[in-house]
Amino acid sequence: MDIETAEKPDLAKSKRDRILEAAATVFCQDGYTGASIDAVATKAGVSRQTIYNHVGDKDGLFKEVVAALTDKSAAKFLLLMEEFPDRPENIEAELTAFSSRFLNHLTQDKTSRWLLRLAENESGRYPELFTVWREYGSGRKRSMVAAHLSQLALAGHLDIDDPTLAARQYLALLTAEWRAEFQLGRFPSEEECAGMAERAVKTFLRAFGRR
Amino acid sequence: MDIETAEKPDLAKSKRDRILEAAATVFCQDGYTGASIDAVATKAGVSRQTIYNHVGDKDGLFKEVVAALTDKSAAKFLLLMEEFPDRPENIEAELTAFSSRFLNHLTQDKTSRWLLRLAENESGRYPELFTVWREYGSGRKRSMVAAHLSQLALAGHLDIDDPTLAARQYLALLTAEWRAEFQLGRFPSEEECAGMAERAVKTFLRAFGRR
DNA sequence: GTCCAATTGGACAAGAGTGTCCAACTTGAA
């Protein structure tokens, strides 16, 4: 439809991977309806027929993409979560550092970004797929944060009644500015993420810091 | 494409209004690409040609819809904002009440909901349109909240350094739970909105209430 | 070298959508 920008068939990977990767890009860029199999095929450097051989269907392609991205994204977040400060000496500094990494990860990890936008745009079409993602991704994140916050509260670092609510509010504060930028198509720099994290944590600790 | 549910040509209104209204529904339901002029026409109870006579183009139709909804939504929010508590006796109670009305409005006003979803899904396609909306809608909201918060701070009800940031965080806290529900396609009841408002305001005041 | 599976590219039918044209029809005002 418009000028092709930088074809990158990436011959190292398997065809299947290339297909799923290209499909992720195209679905996120154009939405489910706007995405065409042809576009995916050329972007993946693969014939259209091959796509049908692998995934059978546009529907199948879409579902496989979401499933693959969900797994990938969840795995990365699991790793990230291990860095949550459990025995902080300076809770503000350490929580800020973690939060900054969190935002940076959100910004830089294509997978997360793609999935986020996909979920925003396409959740109406495949509610099942995205409720799974929500519970498995967003919800899982929240409950992990809640667990860590509980621990901090127990250790006397925080003053929290309802850890799940606190987790939700922590994430809301943290991603408030980020979301606005992201929706405008901008990707905040590392410094900007650090600033957002600092402001969010400051407010969070004013609310939930030890009295 | 599927079964038509409840046709309502609404013969009282002008054709133009009926077209814009139907278009809003269809665009929000199916996205820009998924929406068909035919669907709009039948939903509006109007011939396809009439649509072309009025707005010329699918693009034109879309832009007119967004412009109309933006105006409508902004006007309603202006009214709502006047209810912000400026001389509170019990700040928690009054801010909670306002916040609850805010969420209810978001939930019940079709226009706001449509616009929100439209912006989420279609901002990539027409960045200009939605930056306008963002500055005029979401940004305007934030700056109005910021002004009110400043006033409350000046009067000694709140302890705020950066009113714009506080406004953003207030809105983030307030809409955190609401967004999750909305994205799942659920519309929170009045009681649920009240609960969300209460929890958000409680945290907000823990952070920014008078020390 | 042979075989087999994956892949390719091109052709194809079917469907849906856009935007145009136009002749026929309403409808209100002069």
Add this chain to the structure above:
DNA sequence: TTCAAGTTGGACACTCTTGTCCAATTGGAC
């Protein structure tokens, strides 16, 4: 009544997409 503007519905050309079929080609395993 007559006129003009708006409206209608149907036909049309055009494009794009999906999904299928198939014959030809490739490339690795044996």
